[in-house]
Amino acid sequence: MPELPEVEVVRRGLEEFTTGRTIRSVEVLHPRPLRRHLAGPADFSDRLAGQKFLAPARRGKYLWLPLASGDAVLTHLGMSGQFRVQPVGATDEKHLRVRIRFDDDGGEVRFVDQRMFGGLSYSEGGAELPAEIAHIARDPFDPLFDTEAFVAGVRKRRTGLKRALLDQTLVSGVGNIYADEALWRAKLHYARATDSLKPLQIREILRHAHEVMADALAVGGTSFDALYVNVNGESGYFERGLAAYGQEGSPCPRCGRPIRREAFMNRSSYRCPKCQPAPRNARW
DNA sequence: ACTCCGCCCTGCTTGC
DNA sequence: TGCAAGCAGGGCGGAG
Numbered sequence: 001m002p003e004l005p006e007v008e009v010v011r012r013g014l015e016e017f018t019t020g021r022t023i024r025s026v027e028v029l030h031p032r033p034l035r036r037h038l039a040g041p042a043d044f045s046d047r048l049a050g051q052k053f054l055a056p057a058r059r060g061k062y063l064w065l066p067l068a069s070g071d072a073v074l075t076h077l078g079m080s081g082q083f084r085v086q087p088v089g090a091t092d093e094k095h096l097r098v099r100i101r102f103d104d105d106g107g108e109v110r111f112v113d114q115r116m117f118g119g120l121s122y123s124e125g126g127a128e129l130p131a132e133i134a135h136i137a138r139d140p141f142d143p144l145f146d147t148e149a150f151v152a153g154v155r156k157r158r159t160g161l162k163r164a165l166l167d168q169t170l171v172s173g174v175g176n177i178y179a180d181e182a183l184w185r186a187k188l189h190y191a192r193a194t195d196s197l198k199p200l201q202i203r204e205i206l207r208h209a210h211e212v213m214a215d216a217l218a219v220g221g222t223s224f225d226a227l228y229v230n231v232n233g234e235s236g237y238f239e240r241g242l243a244a245y246g247q248e249g250s251p252c253p254r255c256g257r258p259i260r261r262e263a264f265m266n267r268s269s270y271r272c273p274k275c276q277p278a279p280r281n282a283r284w
Numbered sequence: 285a286c287t288c289c290g291c292c293c294t295g296c297t298t299g300c
Numbered sequence: 301t302g303c304a305a306g307c308a309g310g311g312c313g314g315a316g
Contacts, residue, residue: 003309032293061310078310080294095294115293117310159287168311176309224309225296245309266289267308 002077003061004139004173005213006221006228006236010083011058013231017085018053018065018109025049027099033081033111033119034098036074036132047122048073048100054127060139060172066127074123074130075111081118084110085231114227139173140210151202154194160283161197162190162269165209174209177222177245180270182209184244184252187275190264191282215241244270 002010026048028034028041037044052068065073075081084093087107098111098120111120123130138145153170154161164170165179174182183190185208188201216222221236224246229235239246243253248261252272262269264284 006309035292076310078293079308113293114295115308117293157286163287166310178309222309228309 002228003175003178005216007058007061007063007077008217009221009230011056011063014056014083017231019055022052022103023048024101024103030097032116033113036119037121044122059133060136060168062133062136064126064130070125070127072123072126072130073120074126074132075120076118078117080115080227081113082229083231084112084233086110136168137170137172140171140206147203147206150206151199154202157194159194160190161188161192161194164194176267178209178213180245181212181242183276184272185212189271189276189279190269191284192279193281193283196281
C-alpha cells in the first residue's frame, strides 16, 4: 500500500515520537508480522526491552529504527501496515499487532496491520543499514543515488518499463501508483522495452518519478481509504493530484481522452491512450 | 543469471 | 439477502 512518500511521512512522525526514548516493553499480539524475525516474538520483545531508539531511517519503502546499541528494528508496512502513536490506555485498534511501551509518561507506539503483508524484525548491527535490505537500491531522494548506474541497469534489462520501475533493486520506493503517475508525466507506455529506451528517456522517467513522489510528500502522501494514515491517523491529500492512477474514464488532464485501466502483473495499470500509446515492440 | 509467477493475508465492493 | 469472486498501493521464494 504505502510507497515512498507515505513511508517518509510515517518516518517523520516516528522521528518525533521515538527518538531518544527508552523502551520499557514490547507486546506482540499476532505472530504473523514477526515472521521475518526467525527467533520468534518472545525473543524480539526480550531484545528490545531497555533499549533506546535513535532517529528512524528509510530506504525506499523500508523503514528502520536504529538503536543506541548499534542494532535496529527493521520494518516494512506492506500493503496495510500503519504506525500509530496513542496515549497509554487508548482503545486497541482492531488490527493492532505490536505495541511498544516506553519508560516515560509519553504515549505508546503501535503497529497496526490489517492484511499483515508488513512486519517487523530485529536487525543485529543494522543501525546504519540493515544487512537484510542491502539488495534494495537507493531511492531517488537519496543524495547518493547513482543515476548513471540506473540508466545502465534499465537498458541491460529485457523487460517492460513499468516492471523495471517497480523493481526495488534498480530504484526503490516506487510502487504501482507513482509508477503510473511517472509514466503519465513522461508520456511513456508501461510496456516500452527497457533495452530500446534512450538514456535521456530513462533519466526523464526517473526525474518524473522523483518529482511526483516529492509532490505527494509535500501534501502528506496519497490516501484512498483508512488503510494509509500517518502516525496521528490523518490522511494525505495527493489523491486529488493523481492524473492517471485510479482515474479510469476520467479525462486525461493533458489531452482530455478518457484514462484507460488495463490488467497488468495481476494488478491494474492506468494510462492515457493518446499520450501513452502502446509501442510496437512491447514487453509486458 | 535473469525474468516472471504464485503466494502470503483480510476486508470491502461487485455481481449473480 | 446471501454468497462468492474480484480487487487492493508489496515483496519474496522458487520455477522456468
